[in-house]
Every structure is written in structure tokens, then in C-alpha cells.
Amino acid sequence: MIKTELELEVMRQAGKIHQQVVAELKKAIKPGVTLIELDQLAEKLIRAADAIPSFKGFQGFPASLCTMINSEVVHGIPDDRELQAGDLLSVDCGVTFNGLIADAAFTVIVGGDETNPKRARFSQTVKKALLAGCDKAVAGNTLGDIGYAVQRAIENGGYHILKEFTGHGVGYEMHEDPYVLNYGTPGKGMTLKEGMTICIEPIVTISKTKSKTLKDGWTEVTVDGKEACQWEHCGVITKSGFEIFA
Ligand code: MG
Ligand code: MG
Numbered sequence: 001m002i003k004t005e006l007e008l009e010v011m012r013q014a015g016k017i018h019q020q021v022v023a024e025l026k027k028a029i030k031p032g033v034t035l036i037e038l039d040q041l042a043e044k045l046i047r048a049a050d051a052i053p054s055f056k057g058f059q060g061f062p063a064s065l066c067t068m069i070n071s072e073v074v075h076g077i078p079d080d081r082e083l084q085a086g087d088l089l090s091v092d093c094g095v096t097f098n099g100l101i102a103d104a105a106f107t108v109i110v111g112g113d114e115t116n117p118k119r120a121r122f123s124q125t126v127k128k129a130l131l132a133g134c135d136k137a138v139a140g141n142t143l144g145d146i147g148y149a150v151q152r153a154i155e156n157g158g159y160h161i162l163k164e165f166t167g168h169g170v171g172y173e174m175h176e177d178p179y180v181l182n183y184g185t186p187g188k189g190m191t192l193k194e195g196m197t198i199c200i201e202p203i204v205t206i207s208k209t210k211s212k213t214l215k216d217g218w219t220e221v222t223v224d225g226k227e228a229c230q231w232e233h234c235g236v237i238t239k240s241g242f243e244i245f246a
Contacts, residue, residue: 001169001177002195007100008236011171011197014097015234015245017049018104021093022246025065031085031111035067035078038091046095054094054101054174061218066092066105073211073220073228074165074203085111088119090230094174095246103170103199104246105232122159123229126204129153130231133182133202137235137242139194146192147184150202154182162211162228165203165220169196170234192237200242201232 003011021042028041043064046053053064061075068076068090069083083089092105107127113120133150154161167180178190182202205211209224222228235244 002193003171003197010098010100011245014095014100014102017051017097018095018102018246021045022106025091029108029110031083033083034080036080039063039065039078042093052096054096070227071222071225073222074230075218075220077216077218083110086116088227099172101170101174102246103174103234105230107229107231122206125157125159126202126229127231129202130200130233133200134233134242137237139192139237139239141192142187142189143180144184144188145186147181148186151183154204160205160208162203162205167199167201170199171197194238196237199232199234203230
């Protein structure tokens, strides 16, 4: 859970590779591009940086990215569907470099925010909630402070947290202790310590609904067919704030 300065330096490098992959993915995302093309691009870039796609083979997951369109919540398997203008696309990616992992996710409106302002507002609110959580990820605060900040931003926006999906510790394993919930009570829960590496990742629905797993055994979708969105940062708790790796 707590990492040494040497380990943190490797995680920073994993994070840099992750950021480069995300920058290239954002350039490639446009109407007509398929999810599998994005996955192949990500894998090529990760391996070219002497890193490994953390998701590929993780508990049998078949791809380097998780891609979620519109009503898909998490763990979507990239396939040959073409992106359409106005799609709400969440992309989650993991990069393992020298044994340590950077795990982060972003969301875009395919073709630009103006193609679907309602979805753009939704995505921006989830991003703001993530950043509100990151602001509380300071040594001496608690996990409840992070969860409360995320929850307040989501609920003030009129959206809904899927409480079964959580952030987590990260490092040699994709999911380490502790669970980082997207809801909570200020001052409650574990006290955050310098050197703790965590992922904060609100997973949010536009309407009050639940999630169910598709027959592929991975893809989670909303029960009511309305939109879901994920944003995620990984980083380290310091005395002065959350240093974001990716
Ligand atoms: Mg994660
Ligand atoms: Mg992730």
C-alpha cells in the first residue's frame, strides 16, 4: 500500500507512458473508428514503450483497453463496432512498467462536446467529481473525505453513483488495499498516509438505475439502457496533495 521513493519513481514512469497512450487515443477517436482499432493502437504504443498492457490476460480479460459506449458501465471488451458522433465513450487503460501499474480512465464525446451537450455535461460533472476527490487525497485526511467529496459533486449534478464499483490501492497489483469508495462521511474511514498509491474512479449513471453483466461475462451495462460514465486517476498521497501519475 505504501510505496518507497524508488517504487514511486517507476510508477511515475508507468504514468507517463499511460499519458502518452491516452493522448494518442484521443487523437484517434472519431466517428467511423472501431473499438478494436483503438485497442490495437494502445497495445502497440504500450509495448513500444517497453511496458505491458496490464488488463490483457488479467483474470482472462482479452484486451488492452476497457471501452464503454453509452449504456456500458465498466469492463467493456473492444469489438468491431464503429464509433458514432455523439457517442459517450469511456476508455480505461492499465500500463505495467517494471512491474508497477498505472491505471486510469477518461471519457469523451465522439465528434466533440457539441454533438451531444447533455452527455458532455454528464461527463464533465463526473470529471469534476474525480478532481474533487483528488483534492481531498492528502496525508492526514481520510478515505471518507475522498468519498464524500466525490459523492457530493455527483449528487449535486443530479447523477447517481453505482456503489458496487470502487477505486482501490494500486502498485504491483492492479487492485491493492484499500477500497476507495465513491461515497462516504467526512473524517471516517482509514487515515491517508504519505506514499499510499491509490486509484480514485467514480463510476456514475445519468439516471437512477442498476448495473448488470452481459453474457460475455465482462461487460457491465445499465439496466435501464441509459448512459454511464467513468473517469479515473491514479497517484500517490503526499503531505501537500495528490500527485497524479495518470
Ligand atoms: Mg481502477
Ligand atoms: Mg481503471
